[in-house]
Ligand SMILES: [Zn+2]
């Protein structure tokens with residue numbers, strides 16, 4: 001068996017500097033992994049039942065056409081939204097390290113989780129391009145990267161799809177959604193997104209990627225901009241689903 005110089009170097013580095021789990025700091029034996037097996041087992045994957053529109057997990061006995069009261073009251077602009085796992089426990093720790101701790105090496109691991117979600121929920125759909133929630137240029141400069149772009153890049157590569165880069169932008173900086181209630185979140189991102197008039201969305205079915213979805217106000221505002229610019233379908237996929 002031959003081994004490439006890059007793999008050999010990575011083996012040596014793993015030996016000299018053993019990787020530890022980003023959550024519990026135990027040693028990680030699987031190559032290329034940054035979360036140990038025990039922490040992966042504590043990630044709460046989202047399975048049925050959930051709202052067929054926004055993908056929000058639901059309790060009890062419901063059928064696959066169930067639409068939650070939020071979607072009835074304020075029908076989303078996107079066609080469907082799905083998330084890989086609940087934003088809690090090890091996943092929350094991992095996403096925070098990725099997003100705020102600049103641990104961009106976690107993009108691969110989170111991207112694998114997101115890609116599995118895309119495969120399960122959108123595997124039968126014809127997706128023309130992958131796009132992502134943009135950051136305002138000021139925040140992009142401060143953070144130095146856009147976490148959603150890194151995730152979208154992973155999904156686009158894995159599925160051999162076009163990544164529609166820089167076709168979407170924020171028209172103004174918006175305060176973080178984290179501390180706002182649902183109506184304030186909607187107001188905060190209202191008309192905050194625009195699409196460059198290059199015809200890249202016209203009649204196309206797009207997969208919109210974000211890291212976390214809570215009330216869905218942000219992805220909904222982006223979907224509105226995409227639909228107004230002529231998108232045929234907007235399907236949303238996020239790594240985490242907050243409450
Ligand atoms: Zn761990």
Ligand SMILES: [Zn+2]
Nearest residue numbers: 051054068071
């Ligand atoms: Zn819903």
